[in-house]
């Protein structure tokens with residue numbers, strides 16, 4: 001007998017794929033689930049947001065006060081607006097916009113015992129100067145100002161008929177060391193003046209007589225202006241898969257010290273109202289609603305926007321820009337690309353058509369293509385995008401602290417007209433225009 005020695009049978013090692021395949025399947029399922037859940041998705045519009053009115057919107061927005069970029073009121077207003085769009089079922093993307101802008105820290109005119117508070121003209125860099133107050137006519141040329149003895153003096157004047165920038169430049173050309181502009185004008189056209197480090201200021205109408213009586217006396221003028229880099233935000237509201245075939249836009253910032261009811265809460269509320277009307281309709285899938293920032297400082301927000309979103313904007317058939325549509329200084333008017341103008345006239349044959357003041361001309365190989373625009377649509381025109389600028393004229397409170405009321409009915413009417421125009425633009429035949437190119441031959445404006 002012998003003992004048969006044989007190894008007991010052992011189970012063979014499991015091949016690698018036996019556990020690798022289930023592990024990979026599990027990972028795949030996990031990744032799939034995560035990407036579905038993590039993907040941005042549309043929210044449903046909330047009933048309460050759908051039934052709000054521009055009058056209610058304005059009551060809430062007005063409470064935040066002036067909205068210059070970098071101010072507290074601006075930040076609170078932007079957060080409130082983003083919330084309104086979200087409640088209407090849109091996703092809101094915030095695009096930062098960096099801008100360096102002046103903040104007036106106040107100042108004083110001193111003549112003998114008299115002390116009068118002053119405000120810097122927008123854009124002026126401020127400073128301290130002493131000199132004789134020289135009363136000058138506001139529209140006189142620089143030579144005449146010099147002949148009146150303005151050199152090394154402080155110009156004392158009233159509202160010019162022409163631009164404030166032009167007035168400050170003539171004062172500086174004539175050797176003036178500062179400007180005191182007595183605000184007796186009904187309007188307050190705020191435009192950027194020379195960034196010369198001199199005190200260029202206004203005094204309020206209630207100090208007008210006291211100040212004008214000081215002509216010829218030595219005075220001391222102080223104006224403090226702080227220039228700060230601040231960050232604003234464009235708010236881009238759209239359904240997740242929406243393409244910007246039409247784009248409703250308005251600027252949300254104001255100039256310093258103005259509550260900006262007509263300029264431009266009216267435009268902002270018209271965009272919000274158009275978004276409300278579109279919510280839950282097919283238009284919501286074909287539209288973007290954008291609130292631009294830092295328009296008043298030089299169209300910075302819309303510039304940042306077209307620079308970043310150039311590709312999706314190739315689909316844009318119409319950009320509708322709302323600026324000052326809440327006060328009826330004039331009937332609702334449009335300045336529009338010829339094809340969109342034809343659609344606007346079909347909807348409303350008597351629509352007012354205005355010429356947007358040309359501010360710049362573009363020269364390309366001897367051909368010039370006048371591009372005009374005083375608001376954000378200009379940056380879209382420059383990209384060859386067809387625009388409609390909606391506006392009701394310049395009211396007396398333009399850029400003034402008095403710009404504190406608007407008519408919600410005019411806002412609604414504008415949103416209604418613009419929504420119908422957007423629908424018409426989507427239904428009309430359209431071929432994409434390629435950028436103007438170096439010859440400028442294809443530019444339509």
Ligand SMILES: [Zn+2]
Nearest residue numbers: 263264323324
């Ligand atoms: Zn404006």
